[in-house]
Amino acid sequence: MNETVCPPAKGLLAGIKVIDLTSVVIGPLCTQILADHGAEVIKVESPEGDVGRHLGGRGKSPGMAPKFLHLNRNKRSICLDLKHPEGHAALLRLLRDADVMTWNVRPDSMARMKLSYEDVRAVKPDIIYCGMIGFGQDGRYAALPAYDPVVQGSAGVAGLMAKAFGEPRYVPYVLADRTGGLIAVQMIAMALFHRERSGEGQSIQVPMFENMATQVLTEHLYHRTYVPALGEAGDPRLVNASYTPMKTSDGYISLTANTNPQVFPLFDAFGLPHLKDDPRFNSVAARFAHVQEYFQIRVEGMKKHSTAWWLDYCQKHDVPAAPYHTLESLIDDPHLADVGFLQQREHPTEGRLLDLKPANTLSSGTREDWLPAPHLGEQTRQILAEAGFTAAQIEALLASGAARQHRADADKDRP
Amino acid sequence: MNETVCPPAKGLLAGIKVIDLTSVVIGPLCTQILADHGAEVIKVESPEGDVGRHLGGRGKSPGMAPKFLHLNRNKRSICLDLKHPEGHAALLRLLRDADVMTWNVRPDSMARMKLSYEDVRAVKPDIIYCGMIGFGQDGRYAALPAYDPVVQGSAGVAGLMAKAFGEPRYVPYVLADRTGGLIAVQMIAMALFHRERSGEGQSIQVPMFENMATQVLTEHLYHRTYVPALGEAGDPRLVNASYTPMKTSDGYISLTANTNPQVFPLFDAFGLPHLKDDPRFNSVAARFAHVQEYFQIRVEGMKKHSTAWWLDYCQKHDVPAAPYHTLESLIDDPHLADVGFLQQREHPTEGRLLDLKPANTLSSGTREDWLPAPHLGEQTRQILAEAGFTAAQIEALLASGAARQHRADADKDRP
Numbered sequence: 141m142n143e144t145v146c147p148p149a150k151g152l153l154a155g156i157k158v159i160d161l162t163s164v165v166i167g168p169l170c171t172q173i174l175a176d177h178g179a180e181v182i183k184v185e186s187p188e189g190d191v192g193r194h195l196g197g198r199g200k201s202p203g204m205a206p207k208f209l210h211l212n213r214n215k216r217s218i219c220l221d222l223k224h225p226e227g228h229a230a231l232l233r234l235l236r237d238a239d240v241m242t243w244n245v246r247p248d249s250m251a252r253m254k255l256s257y258e259d260v261r262a263v264k265p266d267i268i269y270c271g272m273i274g275f276g277q278d279g280r281y282a283a284l285p286a287y288d289p290v291v292q293g294s295a296g297v298a299g300l301m302a303k304a305f306g307e308p309r310y311v312p313y314v315l316a317d318r319t320g321g322l323i324a325v326q327m328i329a330m331a332l333f334h335r336e337r338s339g340e341g342q343s344i345q346v347p348m349f350e351n352m353a354t355q356v357l358t359e360h361l362y363h364r365t366y367v368p369a370l371g372e373a374g375d376p377r378l379v380n381a382s383y384t385p386m387k388t389s390d391g392y393i394s395l396t397a398n399t400n401p402q403v404f405p406l407f408d409a410f411g412l413p414h415l416k417d418d419p420r421f422n423s424v425a426a427r428f429a430h431v432q433e434y435f436q437i438r439v440e441g442m443k444k445h446s447t448a449w450w451l452d453y454c455q456k457h458d459v460p461a462a463p464y465h466t467l468e469s470l471i472d473d474p475h476l477a478d479v480g481f482l483q484q485r486e487h488p489t490e491g492r493l494l495d496l497k498p499a500n501t502l503s504s505g506t507r508e509d510w511l512p513a514p515h516l517g518e519q520t521r522q523i524l525a526e527a528g529f530t531a532a533q534i535e536a537l538l539a540s541g542a543a544r545q546h547r548a549d550a551d552k553d554r555p
Numbered sequence: 556m557n558e559t560v561c562p563p564a565k566g567l568l569a570g571i572k573v574i575d576l577t578s579v580v581i582g583p584l585c586t587q588i589l590a591d592h593g594a595e596v597i598k599v600e601s602p603e604g605d606v607g608r609h610l611g612g613r614g615k616s617p618g619m620a621p622k623f624l625h626l627n628r629n630k631r632s633i634c635l636d637l638k639h640p641e642g643h644a645a646l647l648r649l650l651r652d653a654d655v656m657t658w659n660v661r662p663d664s665m666a667r668m669k670l671s672y673e674d675v676r677a678v679k680p681d682i683i684y685c686g687m688i689g690f691g692q693d694g695r696y697a698a699l700p701a702y703d704p705v706v707q708g709s710a711g712v713a714g715l716m717a718k719a720f721g722e723p724r725y726v727p728y729v730l731a732d733r734t735g736g737l738i739a740v741q742m743i744a745m746a747l748f749h750r751e752r753s754g755e756g757q758s759i760q761v762p763m764f765e766n767m768a769t770q771v772l773t774e775h776l777y778h779r780t781y782v783p784a785l786g787e788a789g790d791p792r793l794v795n796a797s798y799t800p801m802k803t804s805d806g807y808i809s810l811t812a813n814t815n816p817q818v819f820p821l822f823d824a825f826g827l828p829h830l831k832d833d834p835r836f837n838s839v840a841a842r843f844a845h846v847q848e849y850f851q852i853r854v855e856g857m858k859k860h861s862t863a864w865w866l867d868y869c870q871k872h873d874v875p876a877a878p879y880h881t882l883e884s885l886i887d888d889p890h891l892a893d894v895g896f897l898q899q900r901e902h903p904t905e906g907r908l909l910d911l912k913p914a915n916t917l918s919s920g921t922r923e924d925w926l927p928a929p930h931l932g933e934q935t936r937q938i939l940a941e942a943g944f945t946a947a948q949i950e951a952l953l954a955s956g957a958a959r960q961h962r963a964d965a966d967k968d969r970p
Contacts, residue, residue, distance in 0.1 A: 152745040155752070169773075177745055194839060195813070197777045197790065206780035207790065210773040257918070276916070279893035285875040293800045293809020294877035296885040297728075303882060304727040308800045308807055311726050312719040312793045313712075313774045322737045327915055329744030330567040330592055334919065336751040337570070343918040349877075350896060350914035353885060357897075357911060358584075358625040359728045360882055362612045365621035367899055367907040373882045375612065375622065378727045385708045385723045392723055394708020398610070402700075424609060460700040462709035462764075467718060467775055467788045470711040470768060478694035481765060482772075484782055492782040496772060499765035500742055501691070503672070503758040504749065 149214070151178025151507045156332065158182065158240040159231070160215065161255075163190040165288070165314050166272045166348065167244040168211040169321035174240070174328065175214035176498045178507050182238075182523055183217045184231060187544055189516040200490050203516055209493060212513040218524070219517025219544040222253055226542035231255075232263045234527050239335075240328055244272040246283065247345070257343040266341035268331045272324050276347040286348055291316035295352035300360065303379045319355060320348040377428070382435040385464040386442040392464035393447050395454065397438075398424060405457035409450075410441030487512040518546040564629070566593025566922045571747065573597065573655040574646070575630065576670075578605040580703070580729050581687045581763065582659040583626040584736035589655070589743065590629035591913045593922050597653075597938055598632045599646060602959055604931040615905050618931055624908060627928040633939070634932025634959040637668055641957035646670075647678045648942050654750075655743055659687040661698065662760070672758040681756035683746045687739050691762040701763055706731035710767035715775065718794045734770060735763040792843070797850040800879040801857040807879035808862050810869065812853075813839060820872035824865075825856030902927040933961040 156179040160171040168183075168190070175181040183190070189203055196207025218234075221227040235241060241260055243250055250256055250271070257269045274286020284290075289310050292298055297315060298308040324346045331342040360379070363371030377383065385392040397403045400416075400423065407415040415421045415437070420430045427434045442450070447463070454461035465473060471494075476482060485495040490512070498506045520543050524534045537543040571594040575586040583598075583605070590596040598605070604618055611622025633649075636642040650656060656675055658665055665671055665686070672684045689701020699705075704725050707713055712730060713723040739761045746757040775794070778786030792798070800807040812818045815831075815838065822830045830836045830852070835845045842849045857865070862878070869876035880888060886909075891897060900910040905927070913921045935958050939949045952958035 152742075152749040152757075173741065191814070191839075195843075197780075198785070200781070200785070206777050206785075207774065209780060210776065275890060276894045276914075278895075279890035281877060281890040284870065284877055285873060286877075287811040287813070287875045289798070289800075289811045290809045290875045290877045293807070293879045294885075294888075296880050296882050298800050298807075298809070298879060299881040299885065300727045305720075305724065308879060309720065310793075310798050310800070311730075312715045312795070312798060313771060314793070315726075315730075318770055318774075319733075319737070322734070322741065323915065326588065326737065326740045326744055327567075327917070329741055329748060331917070333744060333748040333751060334567040336748060338919075340919060342567075345916045347914060349890070350894065353888075353891065353896070354911055354914045355733055356728060356882070356885070359622065359733075361625065361886070361909060361911075362621050364886060365612075365624060365909055366615070366905075367909060370613070370615070370621075373886065378725075378729070380727070383704070383725050383727060385704075385713050385725070392708070392713075394705045394713070396702040396704045398702070399606070424606075428610070455699065458700060460702045460705045462696060462699055462701075462705045464708045464713060464723060465711050466714040467711050467771070470709075470714065470771070471776070471779060471788065473709075473768075475690060475694035475696040475764070476768065479691045479765065480693075481768065490781070494776060494780055494782060496769055496776075499691075499762060499769045500738065501760045502742065502746070504753075504755060 149178040149180065149507045149509055150505055151176070152502065152504065154178035156180065156239045157237065158242060159184060159234055159238045160242045162242050162244040162272065164192040164195065165211065165317040166321040166324070167242050168192060169318060170272065170324040170328070171215065171242055172211050172213065173325045176507055181215040182234065183212065183215045183514065185217055185219050185516055187219060187221055189219070193516065201515070204490055204513070209487070209490065209513040210496065213495065214507060214511045215514060216511065216519035216523060217514035217517055218520045219546070221542055224540065224542040226537055226540055228254065230524065230537060230543060234523070235260055235264050235267065238264060238267065239332065240268045240270065242270050242272070242324070246285070247271060247273060247277060248283070261341065266335055266339060268328055268335065268342045268344070270324055270328050270344040270346065272320050272346045272348070274347065275349045277345065281349065288314040288317045291348045291352050295349050296356040297352065300356065300379060303374055304383065305381060316348050316352045320346055320351050323351050376431055380435065382439065386438065388442055388447045388450055389445055391447045393442070393450050393461055394464045395450070395459065395461040397459055402459050403427065405459055406438065406441065409453060410437070410444065412437070412441065485510060485512070489515070515546040517544045520545040564593040564595065564922045564924055565920055566591070567917065567919065569593035571595065571654045572652060573657060574599060574649055574653045575657045577657050577659040577687065579607040579610065580626065580732040581736040581739070582657055583607060584733060585687065585739040585743070586630065586657055587626050587628065588740045591922055596630040597649065598627065598630045598929065600632055600634050600931055602634060602636055604634070608931065616930070619905055619928070624902070624905065624928040625911065628910065629922060629926045630929060631926065631934035631938060632929035632932055633935045634961070636957050639955065639957040641952055641955055643669065645939065645952060645958060649938070650675055650679050650682065653679060653682065654747065655683045655685065657685050657687070657739070661700070662686060662688060662692060663698070676756065681750055681754060683743055683750065683757045683759070685739055685743050685759040685761065687735050687761045687763070689762065690764045692760065696764065703729035703732045706763045706767050710764050711771040712767065715771065715794060718789055719798065720796060731763050731767045735761055735766050738766050791846055795850065797854065801853065803857055803862045803865055804860055806862045808857070808865050808876055809879045810865070810874065810876040812874055817874050818842065820874055821853065821856065824868060825852065825859065827852070827856065900925060900927070904930070930961040932959045935960040
C-alpha cells in the first residue's frame, strides 16, 4: 500500500479528475486515453472487480490479465460496494470535486443505483456525465444488453464481411467497443471545452450500435444514399474478395494504388506499359468502372517479383506500399523499434512488461509519469484519504464492507 | 451563389473555426464530426478538388460522389491554388482568425507549400495545427505514402484476419483511416480545452500506422505482453474461425454470452442443462480454458431454434443478442427507424438524400442547421468576403486563377 499522494500529471487534460465506473473494454479504453493525456482517473470497482481483470488472458496474478494491464495503466483503483449506503455516499463524496464521470452499464441500472445524471448533478452541478451504452434510448433495442459481437453483427460489420468473402464473420478485435470508446473520448473532450467556455456540464450517451452503423453506412450506403436509390449499397472496391494484401512471388505486401502516378509504375513493372493508354485503365474513373478486370491484372502482375523487390520499387516510385505483418512480425517491426513504440516497464507485481507508447505527438507533450495498472482496490485508502475521510472513517468503511482495500496476499483467497 | 453570411451553429464547438486542408476519408471524417458539433469548417480545396469527390461512387453531379456527401456535410468549400502566391496569401489571411487547421499529406509537403507549423503559427500563434499522417516521423517509414489498405496490412489487421480465417484480408471498410480520423478529433478537442486553460496552441501529428497498431496490440499482444513472454500473442476467443454470427435453424443471429447468467439459459435451451455443473463449462475461467469445445457446443445448440425464437428467448433471459444484419437489412432496421437515424434531406443539386443523424446524444444538443455538402469552390466568394477581401480583390483573385468559384454550369467542363 502506498499512501503517497498522486502527483499531478502533465498533458492536455492535466487537472481533470475522472471518476470511472466502466469495465471490460469500451470504457477502460476511453479513460485510458484520458489518463494518457494527464487526467487523473479513479477506477471505481465493485467487490467483484472489473470483469476484464479475468477475461483478457492469463496473467501472473489473479485479476491481472494482460489485456487489463494495457487498458488500465495510469489509473488508480478504489473498491466500493455501491449497494452499501456508505459505499454509495463515499462515491458521491469523490464526485464532489470530479470533472467527468464515465459509466458503461444500461441507463436503468444507473438509475437503480441512484447514480442518474440528476443524482450526480445534485452533488456536482457541472459534471460531465458520459455513458457508453449499447443502443440509443429512443428505439426498441434500448434495453438490450450489448457486447462487441452483438453490435458488430447487428450494425452490419459481419454483413460486410459476408458481402466481401461469402460468410458473415466478426472482425477479430472488439471493433464496436473500440469505436465507441474512441468516440466517447471525443465527446468528453468537446464537453470539457464547452464547459470551460460556458460553465455548463453535460450528460452524454454514446450508443455502440448507432456509432458502429454510422461508420458502416457513411462508407457503404453508397448508391442507396439517394431517394430513390441510384443503385446498390456497398463500395465495390472494398466489398470485394480481391481486397486483400497482394501475393508476391515469395509472400505478401500491403499495397494500394489509386491515381495514375501510383498505378502507371505498376503497369511498367508488370511488363504491361500499354495499359497506361488503355481507355479501360488510364484514369481513376476508368479503372473504377473496370474494377474487377483491374484487380485481376494486379493480382497476376504482383506475382512477378518478390516482396523485397516490390518494397524497394514502390518506395522509389512513390507507390503506397509497406510490409504485410502478422501479429508476431508486427511486434518486431523496425519502424516501431525506431519510434520506441513498445517500451519495457517494470510492473511492481506483474514483472517486466511491453507497454505501448501513446501513438500521437503533441508539441506540449503527453503524460510523463507512468502508473502501473492497479490491483482491485489497491488505492482505496489513499483515494478516500485524499477525499477528506479521516483514518477512523476509512477504517469504519473497510470494516463494514462498504470499501475494500487490496492486500498483497488477498489474491490467494480469490477463486 | 449564396452571399448570405453563414449563421453560427449550435453545439459543443460553436464559435470554433476550422481551416480544413484534408481530403478523401481520414481528414474529412475528422472535420465532419467537428462540424456536426457546431464548428465552422472551411474546406480548402485545390483546383483539382478533394479526390474523394470522384472515388466514392457515382453521384448525380460530377465531383459529388455519395461517400463524399456523407463526409462533407456542414462544411463550405473554398477553392484556392496554393501554389499561386496570392492563393497562399489568401489562405494565411483565413488562418488569422482560425482556431484549428487540419491537413493529411506528408509533413514535407506542408513545408514545401510553406504551411509548416512555424509558417502558420507566424500568422496565428495559438493555432491548433493537426496533421493526420501515415507513419510517425521518427521512424524509417516516415516518408512512405499511406492509404488505408497499406496501414491495415502493415499494422496487423490483415494478419489478424489470417490468424482467424486462414488468409490475410482487409476489413472491408477503411478502418485505419476511420480510426485515425476519430483519434484526430480527440486530439483536437483536448487541445482546444488545453488552449482555453493555458492560452497555448498545439502541433499534433496523428500517425495512422501507430494508432492502428495500438488498437491491434492492446487487444492482442496478450501473453507476449510479458518479458519473457508467458505464451503466444492473440486473444484466442477473437482470433478464432468460430467467432462469427451464429447459425440458427433459419438464418443468423448476433449473440454473445460470457457470464454464467448469460450462458446457463443457453445450456437450458440447448437441452443440455447438466453443463451448468460441468467443471469444463461452469465458470468464465472454465469455459475460457475449454474455448474450442465450448464454441462447438454453442454452434450445435443454436441450430435447434429459429432466429425469431432465439431473439425472444434471449431478450427474456437477458442474454446479449440482436438481429444479424446485412448492409441492406441494416438500412431497414426498425430500431434505427425509431430513433430517426436515416433522415431524408434535400440537397440543392443532388436531390433527396439519406443523411445520418449524429449518433450521440448530448444534453446541450448538437448542431441544428444542416449545410449540404458543397461543390468545389461553391463558397469561394462568400468565404473571401467574410475574411475581409473587397469585391475588387476577390475578382482579381478569381481572374488570376489564385481562387476559383464554382459555377452551376462549370461541371460540364470537367472530365
